[in-house]
Amino acid sequence: xxxxxxxxxxxxxFRSFGAGETKTTVLHDVSLDLYGSQVSLLMGPSGSGKSTLxxxxxxxxxxxxxxxxxxxxxxxxxxxxxxxxxxxxHCGFIFQGFNLFPSLTAREQxxxxxxxxxxxxxxxxxxxxxxxxxxxxxxxxxxxxxxxLSGGEKQRVAIARALLKEPTFCFADEPTSSLDWSHGExxxxxxxxxxxxxxxxxxxxxHDSRIVPYADRVYYLEDGHLSQKPEPxx
Amino acid sequence: MRLPYxxxxxxxxxxxxxxxxxxxxxxxxxxxxxxxxxxxxxSVLSMPIDRSQADVWVASRDVLSLELxxxxxxxxxxxxxxxxxxxxxxxxxFSFGYWHKPTGGSEVCEVVGTxxxxxxxxxxxxxxxxxxxxxxxxxxxxxxxxELDRLGVHGIGDAAEVYGHRVFVVGLxxxxxxxxxxxxxxxxxxARMILPLFQGKPHDTMYLLARCKNPAAAHELIERLRQYxxxxxxxxxxxxxxxxVYWLTQTNAGIGMGCTAGLALLVxxxxxxxxxxxxxxxxxxxxxxxxALGISRWRMGAMVLAQSFWVGLFGIAVAMPVIFSxxxxxxxxxxxxxxxxxxxxxxxxxxxxxxxxxxxxxLRSLRLVEPITLLR
Numbered sequence: 001x002x003x004x005x006x007x008x009x010x011x012x013x014f015r016s017f018g019a020g021e022t023k024t025t026v027l028h029d030v031s032l033d034l035y036g037s038q039v040s041l042l043m044g045p046s047g048s049g050k051s052t053l054x055x056x057x058x059x060x061x062x063x064x065x066x067x068x069x070x071x072x073x074x075x076x077x078x079x080x081x082x083x084x085x086x087x088x089x090h091c092g093f094i095f096q097g098f099n100l101f102p103s104l105t106a107r108e109q110x111x112x113x114x115x116x117x118x119x120x121x122x123x124x125x126x127x128x129x130x131x132x133x134x135x136x137x138x139x140x141x142x143x144x145x146x147x148x149l150s151g152g153e154k155q156r157v158a159i160a161r162a163l164l165k166e167p168t169f170c171f172a173d174e175p176t177s178s179l180d181w182s183h184g185e186x187x188x189x190x191x192x193x194x195x196x197x198x199x200x201x202x203x204x205x206x207h208d209s210r211i212v213p214y215a216d217r218v219y220y221l222e223d224g225h226l227s228q229k230p231e232p233x234x
Numbered sequence: 235m236r237l238p239y240x241x242x243x244x245x246x247x248x249x250x251x252x253x254x255x256x257x258x259x260x261x262x263x264x265x266x267x268x269x270x271x272x273x274x275x276x277s278v279l280s281m282p283i284d285r286s287q288a289d290v291w292v293a294s295r296d297v298l299s300l301e302l303x304x305x306x307x308x309x310x311x312x313x314x315x316x317x318x319x320x321x322x323x324x325x326x327x328f329s330f331g332y333w334h335k336p337t338g339g340s341e342v343c344e345v346v347g348t349x350x351x352x353x354x355x356x357x358x359x360x361x362x363x364x365x366x367x368x369x370x371x372x373x374x375x376x377x378x379x380x381e382l383d384r385l386g387v388h389g390i391g392d393a394a395e396v397y398g399h400r401v402f403v404v405g406l407x408x409x410x411x412x413x414x415x416x417x418x419x420x421x422x423x424x425a426r427m428i429l430p431l432f433q434g435k436p437h438d439t440m441y442l443l444a445r446c447k448n449p450a451a452a453h454e455l456i457e458r459l460r461q462y463x464x465x466x467x468x469x470x471x472x473x474x475x476x477x478x479v480y481w482l483t484q485t486n487a488g489i490g491m492g493c494t495a496g497l498a499l500l501v502x503x504x505x506x507x508x509x510x511x512x513x514x515x516x517x518x519x520x521x522x523x524x525x526a527l528g529i530s531r532w533r534m535g536a537m538v539l540a541q542s543f544w545v546g547l548f549g550i551a552v553a554m555p556v557i558f559s560x561x562x563x564x565x566x567x568x569x570x571x572x573x574x575x576x577x578x579x580x581x582x583x584x585x586x587x588x589x590x591x592x593x594x595x596x597l598r599s600l601r602l603v604e605p606i607t608l609l610r
Contacts, residue, residue, distance in 0.1 A: 051609035060526060060605050088528025095526075095608040099519045103246035104239070112239060116524065116533045145246070161523070173609055 006033035007168060007201045008057060013066035015052055026052045027063065028224035036168070039188075039195050039202040041215035048221045050205040051173055057203065058091060058171045059083045071168060088117060092162030092200075094172040098154040100146035106157045107133065107142040113164055132160045136190065152183035159187060163194050170194060172204045181210060188214045240540035244548075247513070251545060254509035258549025258589050259556070261502030265495050266557050266573065266581035267564075272491045273577065274570030275413050276478040282328070282346055282417070283474040288355040288443035289452045290314075291326075291473045292459060293466050298484070299477040301344070301414070303328060305431060305438040310465060314444050317458060319451040324349050325439035326356040327425040327432060330415065334395040335386025342415035343385070345396065347425020355443040358407070358419060365405035369421050373428075376405040380568045381416035396428040411568055499588050506545060506589055510596035514538055518602055526605035535597050542593025546586040553585075554578075 015027040026049035034040050034057070044050050055061035057068055059075050068075040071090065078086060100109050107129060114125040133142045136156045146154060155175065162170055172191060176184030192214050194200045204211065212218055218229040237245075244251045277284070283291065283300060292314055294304035308325060315323045327347035334340045348356030350366040357366065365376055377385060387394055393402040396418070410417050426432045432439075446452050452469045459467035468476060482488035514521070514534075521534050561571045 055606055055609050058526075060609070084525075084528050084530070086528070087526065091526075091528065093523060093526040093605070093608075095519075095523060097519065097608075099523045099608065101243070101517060101520050103243060108239070108242065113524065113527060113529070116529045161527075165527075 005035070007036045007071060008034040009069045010057055011067050011069075013053070013056055013068070014064045015049070015056055015061070016064055025224050027056065030066070030221075030224070030226045032219060032226060032228075034169075034201050034203055035216075036199045036201050037195050038216035039192050039204060039214060040217045040219065041211055042203065042205045042219045042221060043207065043209070043212075044221035046207075049224055050221050053221060053226075054171050054173055054203065054205050058093070058169070059087055089165075090168040092165065092167040092170040094155075094158055094162045094170070094175045096174045096177055098146070098151075098158050098178075100154055100157060102147045103145050105143045105145050106138055106149065106153070106160075109146065109157055110161055110164055113161055117165065128164060132164050136160045152179055152186065155179055155183065155187055156190070159190050163190075163200070166198055167200065169201045169203065172202070172206075174206055175204065176206065176208055176211065181208075184208065184210070238537075238540060240537045241544055243513075244541060244544050250513050250516075251509060251541070254506040254545045254592075255548045255552060257502045257505035257509070258546055258585060259552035261498045261588060262550050262553035262581060262585040263556050263560070264498035265584060266553070266577060267560055267571070268491050268495055268498075269577055269581065270557075270561055270571040270573045271564070271569065272482070272487065273572040273574070275487070276481055277572055278410065278412055278570055279414075279481050280474040280477040281410060282358065283470055283477065285358045285360060286326075286356050286443065286470065287353075287359065287445065288326075288470055289446045289449050290320075290444040290455055290459075291468050291470065292442040292444065293440075293468075293473075295464055295466055297466050299480040300328060300473070301330070301477075302480075303440045305435065305440055306442070306465065308437045308439050311439075311442050313462070314442055314459065317444075317455055319446045319448065319455040321445045321447045322353075322355070323442055323444045324355050325422065326441040326443050327422060327429065328440045329425075329429045329431045331396045331418065331429060333385055333416070333418065334398075336392065336394050337386040339386065341384055341386070343396070343418045344412060344415045345418045345420065345425055345429055347420050347422045347429070350421055355445055356441075358410075360407055360410075361419070362405070368404035369419070369424070371404070372421075372424055373399065373401045374404040374420065374424060375401045376407055376419040377403060377416055378410040378412070379406040379408055380411045382406075384416055397430055399428040401428065409570070411570065499584070502549075502585070502588050503592050503595070506542065506592035507595040510538060510542055510545070510593055511599045513541070514596060514599040515602065518599075519608060521600070521603040522605045522608050525603055526608070531600060531603070534600055534603065538596050538600065539590065539593040542589045542596065543586070545592075546589025549589065550582050550585055 011031050013027050013030040016023050016025040018024055042050050056063045110129045111125055114120045133139050138156055141153055175187050188211050191202050195202045220227050220229055294306050297303045311323050329345055331343050331345045332340050333343040350357055350369050368374055387403055390403050393400055456467045561573050564571045
C-alpha cells in the first residue's frame with residue numbers, strides 16, 4: 001500500500017457520552033488519515049478521548065456522526081456481522097493488559113485465533129503460529145502457559161496474536177503501559193517492523209513520549225480536539 | 235491429536251470446574267440410586283407374581299394390585315379351564331394377616347397360600363422340594379430369613395400364631411424382604427385355616443391362575459376372559475407391572491422419589507450452570523479480545539456448551555463406581571437395589587441433558603463479552 005494513499009480516512013467524527021447536563025463530548029469534529037507502512041501515534045492526557053477515538057476508528061464504538069472509511073469501505077454503514085468480518089480479515093488489536101487465557105500455552109493462544117477464524121487450514125495454522133513465535137523470539141517459550149511467562153513475554157504473545165492474521169490494521173491501546181522501557185521499546189519496534197515489512201497500518205494510543213521517535217505521525221488529542229504534531233522523522 | 239480448548243481448560247483449571255463435576259456426579263448418583271431402590275422395592279411387591287409359573291392371573295373386577303384383590307368364586311375356575319388355550323388352572327390365596335410373635339406384640343404379614351406340587355402354578359420357583367414337602371403340614375410356613383426379627387422368631391422350628399392359629403417355620407428364603415408386612419408362604423390348606431377371609435368359605439379364592447398350552451396364546455385367552463365383566467384377567471407381566479405402577483403412582487413412595495430426583499437435578503443444574511458462568515465470566519477480557527479480532531460469538535458459545543458436555547461426562551464417570559459400590563453395599567445390607575442397563579442409560583441421559591441445559595444457561599455470560607470494555 002502506497003503511503004500517499006490513506007488506508008483509513010476519518011471525517012468529522014463526533015462522539016459524546018451521557019445526556020442533558022451530564023453530556024460530555026469526547027470527540028469534537030475529529031478528522032484524520034492513517035497510512036499503510038506507517039506507525040501513527042495518538043497522545044494526549046488521561047480522559048482526553050484517545051481510546052474512544054481508537055474504538056471509533058476500529059469499528060468497536062459507533063460515532064454520533066462522521067464517517068470512517070477503511071480500505072474504501074464505509075465502516076459505520078456496515079452491519080454488525082459485516083463489521084465483524086471486516087475486523088476478522090483486516091484488524092489486529094493490542095489492549096492494555098495482556099488478556100491471555102492463563103492456563104493456555106503461548107502456542108495455544110495463537111492457534112485459537114486461527115482455528116476459530118474462518119477458512120484457515122490446520123497446516124496453515126501451524127505454519128503461521130510457528131513462524132510468528134519464532135519472529136517474536138518465543139520459540140523456546142511456546143509451550144509455557146501464560147501464567148509461566150514474564151510480563152514482556154506475555155505482551156509479545158499478545159502482539160503475536162494481534163499480528164498473526166497479517167492484518168492491514170493494528171490498533172494498540174497503551175501497549176507499553178505495563179512494561180518497563182526495555183520491554184516497551186521491543187514492543188514498539190515489533191509494531192514498527194510490522195509496518196515496515198508488511199505494510200501494515202499501525203495506530204498506537206499511548207502516554208509514553210519515548211514512543212514518539214518510532215512514530216511516523218504523531219497526533220495529539222485534548223478536550224476532544226485533534227491536532228497533528230510535526231512529523232518526528234521529517 | 236490436539237485436544238479441544240474446552241477440554242484443555244477443564245484439565246488445567248480442575249479446581250475451577252471440580253464443583254460442577256461433583257454436582258453432576260451427585261445428581262447422577264442420587265437419581266440412579268433412588269430409582270434403583272424404588273425399582274428394587276417395587277420388584278419385591280410383585281415378586282410373588284414374577285416368581286410364579288402362571289401365564290394368566292384372573293381376579294375380581296378392576297383389581298389394582300396383588301394386595302387389593304377381592305375373593306372370587308372357585309366356580310370361575312371351570313370357566314377358565316374350559317378355554318381352549320388353557321392347559322391347567324389352580325386357586326391362589328393372598329391376604330393380610332396378624333402375626334402374633336411368641337415374644338409378644340404383633341406384626342402385619344402377607345399370607346400367600348398356594349398349591350405345592352412340582353408343577354404348581356402359584357408356588358414360588360424358589361421353594362425347594364423339601365420346603366414344598368414340609369409345607370404340606372398344616373400350619374407350616376416359609377418366610378424370608380431377613381424378616382425373622384420382625385416376626386419375633388429365630389429360625390426353622392420356631393412357632394408363632396396368626397389369628398390365634400399356630401404356625402411354625404419350616405424353611406427360610408432369601409431376597410423376599412417385603413416393603414409392607416413380611417411374606418408368609420404356605421399351603422392352600424394352611425392359608426384357609428389361618429385367614430378369616432377364607433375360613434368357612436371353601437368355595438372362594440383370591441385369584442385363579444392359568445397355564446396356557448402355548449404361553450404366546452395368553453393374550454387371546456385374556457381377551458376372551460375379559461368379556462366377563464365381573465372379573466379381570468392379566469398376563470403375568472401385566473399384573474406384575476400393574477402392581478408396581480399402582481405402588482409407584484398411587485402411594486407417596488413414587489411421588490417422594492420423583493420430588494427428590496427433581497431436586498437432585500435442580501441442584502446439579504444450578505451448581506453446574508453457576509460454575510460454567512463463573513468460569514466464562516472470569517475470562518471475559520480474553521473472550522473480548524477474540525471478539526475484537528472478529529471471532530464469532532457462536533465459537534465461544536460452542537466452547538461453553540462443549541465444557542458443559544465434558545463436565546457432564548466426567549461427572550457421570552465419577553458417579554458410576556460410586557453407584558455400583560453403594561448399590562452393592564445396599565444389597566449386602568438387605569435392601570434390594572435394581573440397577574438395570576436401561577436405568578443407567580436413562581439416568582445418564584437425564585444427567586447429561588441437565589449438564590447441557592446448564593451450559594445453555596451459562597451462555598448468558600457471553601452477553602457480557604464486549605471489546606469496548608477493554609478500552610479504558
